[in-house]
Amino acid sequence: MARILDFYQVRWEYEPHTFPILWNLDGAVVESFSPDFWLPDLDLYLEMTTLRQKLVRKKNRKLRRVLELYPDLRVKLFYARDFRALMLKYGKFALYGELSGTSGQVVPGRDAETTAAGPDADEAER
């Protein structure tokens, strides 16, 4: 994603901000959310989720909580299917293979299961 943003000359910072989402009774932060990318010119955070279904669910839950606490925050969640769409669009089959073959990430042939967290997960994309 960093390479794509660089290519299109979109300024980004990696995890520059952390948003507390859960505190204990003493007021100490016990859970927080640090979106992967901050695009200052677009006032947008990107959070990448090329992970297993269990972790996608956890991330979805975190994001819901963040938006409850910080409703003005603009966060775009990038699911595995979004990566696939970008790779398809740009004809990057080799990179797609890299992304999907790593342990703990999307396993080829199991994409439908892995990406089901997002809407229209079983659709093809441009």
Add this chain to the structure above:
Amino acid sequence: MVRPIDLAADIGEILVTEEALQARIRELGSQVSADYAGRPLTLVSVLKGALPFMADLMRRITVPVRIDLMEVSSYGGTSTESSGLVRILKDLSATIEGEDVLIVEDIIDTGLTLNYLLRYLRGKNPRSLRICTLLDKPARRLVDISVDYVGFTIPDQFVVGYGLDYGEYYRNLSFVGVLRPEVYTDAG
């Protein structure tokens, strides 16, 4: 083994028929003509996908029109690997300073290319700069861009035809269709 291309069999579903395309383009042409009444207009099309749309749209516009063509490198394009930055492969042929300009696009999804193009064209000081796209896929949007004229808002599916390609093919289809997933999964 390379999968042979079969224009008819590779399409799983026709999303926008030829008739629907032409009807909507007539409407867009009327709308653009009304909005720019009495003013000449420069249409800037982005190669290659927007060519059929540009060709049909310009013939439905009744105000005086100039056309120009641009080509912008795409991430992953072999000719751009060395620089690692988006580049203008074909620039405008004439100045647009002080002109009313309408960008004619085939599809907007992430908005990254258009965002770059807008910044580039604004730097050339046109009188006005608007956007007309045949297809809009808002589910994929990363960059919020205000689009002035939209032909069809489409779902998050991989579409080809009427200028849109997969591996440079399928552009010559007269409709917009959804490519069967096995076409690109087999290609990997």
